Amino acid sequence: MKKRMWLILPILSLIAFVFLYLVYDNKGFEYGLGCKFCNKQMxxxxxxxxxxxxxxxxxxxxxxxxxxxxxxxxxxxxxxxxxxxxxxxxxxxxxxxxxxxxxxxxxxxxxxxxxxxxxxxxxxxxxxxxxxxxxxxxxxxxxxxxIDKEKVYAVDRNKFLFILGALLSLILIVWRLFKLRSKKATN
Structure with missing residues (x-):
């Protein structure tokens, strides 16, 4: 169970970070930061x-x-x-x-x-x-x-932090999978 928990937590955090990134990416359109994953139009x-x-x-x-x-x-x-x-x-x-x-x-x-x-x-x-x-x-x-510059910076900062969190979660998932695979190979 403990082994699975170390894999489930990074997967859940990856999903949460990606979701929050998409939310702030969507907000970024209105503040002029661009929107990579939305289809908003004026x-x-x-x-x-x-x-x-x-x-x-x-x-x-x-x-x-x-x-x-x-x-x-x-x-x-x-x-x-x-x-x-x-x-x-x-x-x-x-x-x-x-x-x-x-x-x-x-x-x-x-x-x-x-x-x-x-x-x-x-x-x-x-x-x-x-x-x-x-x-x-x-x-x-x-x-x-x-158009509040502080709000623009907050949205931009949050986008960066959430994509960074998603990347770190992904690295942790890959690391755990390699570790599990190497344990299975030695057994």
Whole structure:
């Protein structure tokens, strides 16, 4: 029984670590960390991206890897430059961005189709100002994600720790199997 327990515990821990990795991998999509094992999609095939280098930034990219909205962006229809990306929300048909301008005033941008097509034939989009009153009317129709750098780092750290735990569990399983095999060979 004791021999089996030394094999069962690493197998159970491997399953738990893989499950937790998949949970955090799924959460990583919203925070711009990418998602290796999920199929989440935003409208217009946008992808959130968190750049952890200097300077740190968060932006949304389209399917052609063009940055559509992020820190430092200014649009033809807006009279401000984005200083900080606070949050974004999306539903099946559009995206709303909550950001600040150079005066730290909270601003809202909403996506709209430009009338042009991308290289892949999908509609191209841009962003325009959304007034505070219009935002209050539509905010409940979106799934929202706050971009908190501490939370991004926590998700990234947890992904790393859980994949490391899974690898160590796998090594322990292989080691135990070799040990059991060598004992059987000597008997």
């Amino acid at each position: 409208p217009y095939s946008l992808k959130p991206v968190f750049h952890s280098g200097y300077p740190q930034s968060f932006y949304l990219k389209d399917e052609d890897d063009f940055e559509l909205v992020g820190i430092g962006f200014r649009y033809e229809t807006t009279n401000f430059k984005i200083k900080n990306f606070i949050a974004y929300g999306y539903n099946d048909t559009s995206v709303v961005v909550k950001c600040t301008d150079s005066l730290n005033t909270i601003r809202y941008l909403t996506s709209y189709e430009t009338g042009y097509k991308s290289k892949k034939g999908n509609p191209e989009i841009s962003f325009k100002d959304l007034s505070d009153s219009d935002f209050e009317k539509v905010k409940d129709k979106y799934q929202w994600f706050n």
